[in-house]
Amino acid sequence: MTFARVLCLAWILGAASPIALAAEGDAQAQGNADAERPYKVVNGHVDRATFRGYLYYGDLCLRCHGPDGAGSSYAPSLVNSLKKLDKRQFEETVINGRKNVTTASENVMPAFGTNIDAVQHLEEIYAYLKARSDGVIGRGRPKRIGETDE
């Protein structure tokens, strides 16, 4: 994905997300059922996309949301969040961020709309977190399909 496209996506999402999202290339191909189960897990092993989601979660989100999406002293458990948020709400939060700064709290979820890695791997991060939230994979590094069990 080019940088221009990333910026463009971020802008579109910020401005008029529902329509823009539906028109977005990669996502378009997937039906509703796929959006609900965006991962493939066989005997506890995950597909490549879900695995990359795990990697990029570690890169971009772990330092606030804690290991394995389990939550931290700083930010909520995304394993819990994805029991309530749908895919569109998830993507909108990640792209646009959210500020919750009052006298009692200083919660800021950064906007990832201009982060190339985040935008490019958003679907994969969602797939990984959804699999965690649905309880089909546990904590720690998931094994890839084809990878040997030890």
Add this chain to the structure above:
Amino acid sequence: MRSPVRVAVFSAALSLSAGLLAGTALANDQLIQMSKDPAQWVIPGGNYASQRYSPLKQINVDNVKNLHPVWTFSTGVLRGHEGGPLIVGDVMYVHTPFPNKVFALDLNNEGRILWVYEPKQDPNVIPVMCCDTVNRGVAYGDGKIILHQADTTVVALDAKTGKVVWSVKDDDPSKGATGTSAPLVVKNMVLVGVSGGEFGVRGHVTAYSLADGKQVWRAYSMGPDSDILFDPEKTTSMGKPVGKDSSLKTWQGDQWKIGGGDTWGWISYDPELNLVYYGSGNPSTWNPVQRPGDNKWSMTIFARDADTGVAKWVYQMTPWDQWDYDGVNEMILADVNVHGKPTKALVHFDRNGFAYVLDRTNGALLEAEKYDPAVNWATHVDMKTGRPQVVAQYAPGQQGEEHNTKGICPAALGSKDEQPASFSPDTGLFYVPTNHVCMDYEPFKVAYTAGQPYVGATLSMFPPKGEKNLGNFIAYDVNEGKIVWSDPEMFSVWSGALTTAGGVAFYGTLDGYLKAVDMKTGKELYKFKTPSGIIGNVTPFMHNGKEYIAVLSGVGGWAGIGMAAGLTEDTAGLGAVGAYKALNNYTQLGGVLTVFGLSD
């Protein structure tokens, strides 16, 4: 060496240098006088040597069991509370994480608030702070309190009124540079470092004039000699001149410009040698494959001339970091025996699990031993070259991108992180809060965008094989390079230690206890569960002739992020209790200062 002798030597040297600089009353002299008064705590590390030792002994091994909280103070801020208060005269100065409030509390009036300072900062700085919005405390000098805000503004406040005297911007948070460290006042300057290793920020230490905030010198961790203030002929490493372009030669292309080496730890100072000491952090990114070379001078101990910033000597502990073992932990200056020989030592318990002992006058490496037996990423440090003997099996950079390197000890949070250790001149031992955690580490390629995280690795953490405790509080002897005793703790010990002439060492725990132990044996003598987990540093003071112990609780920081939900699945631990439990089952957020004392 017992303290009286040392003090005498120190003050002799001081009057000499004061004489040379006739007329200029240096903030130093005042601070050194004040830091010798055990009633006060005027430098974050207790004294310039960062020893965190108090000559107070009203509270001692016999009566510490009767210790109890005497007053408490809520900061009203929820995030992780690192660092500790300063006590200057009858006033206590308490700082908070973002929004970085400073409270002046009147000790004559049961902690009544004399003034509050709350800076206006753009909340967009919050998400560019690496791991929670921590701040490690304020500095004092010449009637001013110096605060290093999250947005890298360094501000001098009138200690009496809280009014801003001057303020200067140290770096650019929109590029990921943030302020978390405590400044240090040296001579008529304030020294500050910068955070941002996870955003590719090139680290630097900067000296500002204490009078008006004007920049005096700035020394980068990496780059051309003119940026890093190295004299190719005179600056030495392992006893030899470093030569021209010692940093540039160890980087590929322009990677050094986003190369990290941030300076977010503590700074020490030896007034006799006129040298300041500090360490630099991890090279950016965490993916070593993207930055071949030694990546100098990340992961390095620097000794710089206080007046000019020019480096006298340097020592790189972890060339080509592959584990995020930042070298920023405190440099404790102590005159101790090393292998039986009296030495002007610099002692440093590094994240990488080795306790380094150097001759602080010339940077000679004297000793490097593991201070946690779990450490496995290197077998030993070669004393001739100063380089660690890395074990390939535990070296993610050698294993390559998208390969999961398993069972590395310690984890990225190190055998110890920023939480400072303490040195007792009475026992000659070091008292060290440690982490006992291992990791799997998987690096992968990432793109750099200014102001966006630049990490490039994911990791999972767990206790060493077959063990349950995630931390230890240890006593360490540098003369022989070995652990004297070790008290296991359920979670990492992430609180700055304190030793006292009363024979008692203090530290806090992540589940919220303030603990007092016998310095000779490690035996627990007292504990009290404070309102939240402790990642702050224990601070002593005396008021109206009575000794008190103060500590901030308020769980968070890297520790809170890593451990809040536990490290592994609850069921994964063979039914083991404790270690596999989540920290958030034990404690919740909230900043509170608790002051302990004895009844009459």
